[in-house]
Amino acid sequence: MxxxxxxxxxxxxxxxxxxxxxxxxxxxxxxxxxxxxxxxxxxxxSGGGGGGGTGEGFDVARNGDARVALIGFPSVGKSSLLGALTATESEAAAYEFTTLTCIPGVLQYKGSKIQVLDLPGIIEGAAHGAGRGKEVIAVARSADAILIVLDAGKEQGNRHREILERELETVGIRLNQRPxxxxxxxxxxxxxxxxxxxxxxxxxxxxxxxxxxxxxxxxxxxxxxxxxxxxxxxxxxxxxxxxxRMYKPCLYLYNKIDTITIEEVDQLARLSHSVVGSVRSQFNIGEPLEDDLLKARLWEYLGLTRIYTKRKGSPPDLEEPVVLSEIRKGTTVKSLCANVSSELLREFNYALVWGTSAKHSPQRCGLSHTLDDEDVVQIVSKTIKQQQQDKNYNVISQQFNDKHAKKRLEAKKQKQQRLRG
Structure with missing residues (x-):
């Protein structure tokens, strides 16, 4: 059997x-x-691989501060949504299964870069390989969050939301749950x-x-x-x-609400983890660089946090924030240091924090301090004397000397080649 x-x-x-x-x-x-x-x-x-190996056209390099996968049945407007969010061209037509591979785009919002993946429409039985369900679900497992796109006009009789939840549940993806x-x-x-x-x-x-x-x-x-x-x-x-098992935040977008009555829109809007909108009418979904409800909710579900850094005696850099992800590495001072440089983490002494996470401004904090959105942070490194007290100081010092000795040797060889040449 x-x-x-x-x-x-x-x-x-x-x-x-x-x-x-x-x-x-x-x-x-x-x-x-x-x-x-x-x-x-x-x-x-999936051929024995724990991640469910992706197929041709589905291997997309991880890029940006977060990754969102668009999942839904055919012809619900995923390709049009990708264009509205990222200005990426993805073929859209009136017939089903227009998109046959994974089309990536980049959503720029609040100084962050969010990778958005337009995946082919899946059908019931996708968890067992129907259509290209196996590849789509493998990509969904690699995403930080899932955006399930539903056709508001077809949802009431077809129960597409329930079917998609069951398909993802079958392969061990738990939506809006915690371990x-x-x-x-x-x-x-x-x-x-x-x-x-x-x-x-x-x-x-x-x-x-x-x-x-x-x-x-x-x-x-x-x-x-x-x-x-x-x-x-x-x-x-x-x-x-x-x-x-993988635990993913999931937002449900009911697209094409301009095809149903206001009473039905109100009913869908009251469902948990849901947003109603229309790509065609630009309702709750604006142009790629515009602020709108869908982008704001995606930011919230991805758990992203902007941190502004400053040097001693200088104003904070408000142009290019460091974007931390609660899903990936966390939003602590340690995560900030690791995001910027491993050397910064090694030489860390303490941090000065201005913002809503601080009890007073500035507050002196350690690596475990959790940062809030738009906090300003100044990292204070250890003094030479403090670094010398570190038990690994000799090893670190030797590595530093070896690195610079190698650079000097390479520079000397290049100079000799120029003199000969």
């Missing part, structure tokens, strides 16, 4: 099983088996599965330890300590055990 047949068999059994206390353990085991089979199926279809606060620590010695929780676990039934043990044994884990610091479901526990 193939993987697809086994998946369908388990799904059918889960649909037939009534949900109550008596079947709680059985359903939990079935969910664990189903998640395991789906992971195996995705790996099999559950659960740790699973494997032990070498015996003792079985030990489960502890700081809060009640009603979703795991009257005997949580029993269902946790069943799920872990499904993945051949027989000795481990499990600690839950929040209320979790069976699906969340399975996600922690698998360890390959």
């Amino acid at each position: 193939g993987l697809m047949e086994r998946i369908k068999e388990i799904e059918s059994e889960m649909a037939r099983t009534q949900k109550n206390k008596a079947t709680n353990y059985h359903l939990g085991t079935l969910k664990a088996k189903l998640a395991k089979l789906r992971s195996e199926l995705f790996l099999e279809q 559950p606060d659960v740790t699973v620590t494997k032990r070498k010695s015996g003792g079985g599965i030990r489960f502890a929780s700081t809060v009640p676990q009603p979703q795991l039934g009257p005997e949580p330890e029993k269902i946790v043990t069943n799920i872990l044994r499904e993945y051949k884990i027989t000795t481990a300590d499990v600690l839950a610091r929040e209320e979790i479901s069976v699906d969340q526990l399975v996600d922690v055990v698998l360890g390959n």
Whole structure:
């Protein structure tokens, strides 16, 4: 029996099983088996690579401060949206599947450069390779955030939002969720599965330890300590055990609202994580360099922060901010130093911070201080005496001398070649 047949068999059994206390353990085991089979199926279809390898036309180099993937069914306006956001030409037409590869563009907003990827339309069954779903989903896994584009006029009867959520859920992409606060620590010695929780676990039934043990044994884990610091479901526990789930912020854009009534627009606008707009009518979606609601919401979901730097005795540089990403490296002083130079991080002494994150201006802060948007930061390096007290000073000093000795040798060789030539 193939993987697809086994998946369908388990799904059918889960649909037939009534949900109550008596079947709680059985359903939990079935969910664990189903998640395991789906992971195996995705790996099999992607050629065994954990990331789901991209195909020809889908390998786009990572660029900019953040990456957003446009996902949606065919003919919902993704190509037109890419042009409105980035001024990039992507073929748009009245027929389906106009875009056949990944088309990149760069959105410039608030001093940042956001890479936007226009992906081919996907259809139901994309998670199992239908259409070019495998390649599209692989790119979605590499994005910092996902923008799902929906046709406002077709959404009510087709439930496209629900279908796309299910397709991404199937391949382990969790939308607008955070990783559950659960740790699973494997032990070498015996003792079985030990489960502890700081809060009640009603979703795991009257005997949580029993269902946790069943799920872990499904993945051949027989000795481990499990600690839950929040209320979790069976699906969340399975996600922690698998360890390959990706948690992405997702914004839903209902395009073409000029084709529906104002009552329907109001209903869609009230849905969670949603924005309504029209590329054609430029409603909530302006020109590439204009400020509009969609760009503002994307900035918010990407967790981007502008930091202005200054030198001692000089005014801050307000022309070119350093853009930090909460999703990538964080928005701390340490992230700022790492973003600018590894040498700056090594020689860091303290930072002076002006802005909303500071209790007073300026505030002297360490590497762990979290910065807010439009803060001004001055990095103060260690003095020579402080650097000499570092236990790695001799190694760093030798590396510095070697680097400059190499440069001097190269300069000498070039001078000799000019004299000969």
